[in-house]
Amino acid sequence: MSRRLRLLFSALAMAALLWLLFAAAERALALAQRFLALPTWLQWTLGGILAIFAAAGLSVLWWLLRPRRKRRPMPAPDRGSLEQRIHQLRERGADTGVLTTELGELDRRRASARVYVALFGEISTGKSSLIRALAPHAQVASDARGGTTREVGHYDSQLPDGRTLVLADVPGSREAGGETHETMAREEALRAHAVIYLCAGDLNRGQGDELRWLADFGKPLLLVLNKADQWTSVEREQLLARLRQQSRGIANAVLAISAGGSERYQRLLADGSTESVERQRKPAIEPLLQALARLTAPGAEGLENLRENAVLAGLHQRTGTLETRTRAEEAERIVRKYARRAIVGALAAVAPGSDLVIQGVLATGLTRALAELYGVKVSDVQIDDFVQQARLTLRTGTSIVLAVAGNALKAFPGLGTLGGGVLHAFAYALIFDSMGRALAASLAERHTLDQLDAGARLKELLADTGSTRLRQLAALTVDAARERNSVDYSQRP
Secondary structure, three states: OOHHHHHHHHHHHHHHHHHHHHHHHHHHHHHHHHHHOOOHHHHHHHHHHHHHHHHHHHHHHHHHHOOOOOOOOOOOOOHHHHHHHHHHHHHOOOOOHHHHHHHHHHHHHHHHOOOEEEEEEEOOOOHHHHHHHHOOOOOOOOOOOOOOOOOOEEEEEEOOOOOEEEEEEOOOEOOOOOHHHHHHHHHHHHHOOEEEEEEOOOOOHHHHHHHHHHHHOOOOEEEEEOOHHHOOHHHHHHHHHHHHHHOOOOOOEEEEOEOOEEEEEEEEOOOOOEEEEEEEEOOEOHHHHHHHHHHOOOHHHHHHHHHHHHHHHHHHHHHHHHHHHHHHHHHHHHHHHHHHHHHHHHOOOOOOOOOOOOOHHHHHHHHHHHHHHOOOOOOHHHHHHHHHHHHHHHHHOHHHHHHHHHHHHHHOOOOHHHOHHHHHHHHHHHHHHHHHHHHHHHHHHHOOOOHHHHHHHHHHHHOOOOHHHHHHHHHHHHHHHHHHHHHHHHOOO
């Protein structure tokens, strides 16, 4: 196109734009004149409506265009309180060796003053090939089937400026049957100063969840697209744009590399046949080296606070899980102890199952013990109210309890021949087991003595005819009955 023709088109475009602006201004003036001709009350009404619409439109526009807030790392407890919780768990018989070892590893890495970078991602994204490219002398296994890494490996690497890094090659996520390896990978990612998250295409839902999980712990993060040489430049830029959109506010940088490695292809021979050939692809990782240099520029000391916060936050979650499991196991022991005591007491009762007054002391003790276990402060009045409510529930459901107990004993050969006392004792075992389980579950979830919630759970458990629980209670009842009979027999003259 000639210069004169370009100038002509430019002039025409400018003239069209000016005409549009003039028409818009003329239309706006006409509307303003008509607006001013309206009654005052109508002017105020329309003006208010227009202001509301304008404010709503600006709010929506700001919501769409506002910059995303940087994700704040998950708050971590101070180390002293965490160590105290671990000590309390150890005193209660819990296995805290792994937690203590994790604290020791935290101190060891701080003392080493070395920067640790973890390679994280799904299987078959090229982590082992990238380790080989970053640390050429490392002996790293790789397998075309994927999922080669079964444990964490550490390799020394060097940046172009001469600084050294420790690269952690972790097991790939989303591996079939690899829950243990996935946990191992996540724990190592928390121990590292920074994380390289490797992908080989668009992020799926699982990968997005992993990125957000890492961001929740405040991990400095590079999202790296590997095998970039398999796309054209246009496709690669489009993919990078999508990855940047998916990781906004999460990744410090998004970049593309080719980690190299080996590839197989079929080569056509002169006689028309084909042969399988393996060749090595040259790595192209310069963008990653530059990004790593920027990300780790503060050094181990500058990145240590974020790393320690991530480790302590992860330990806080793991300690909480162990506390929950330990409390549940201890609650199980408490419920079983009181169920056995109720059986012994019921064997001498005249009308067990419908008369919870005889077992009132045990019900109060069970409630108090479980409340103390879960750290819930309860008054004597609250305990009495709960026991009274349980009595009402059992009074109305006595027939159900006895029916369940009778059917359970019939299901186990030889148990029904031990007499009606065993039936009543089994009913008491069912009552106290149900009450204890209902109360423990309610206390664990509500962190308070919620009588309505515990009562509802109690009704469900009383009607539960699950064979496993009934079989355990039946065995407990029979053992207690035989023990009592043997004691009675030995005391005879």
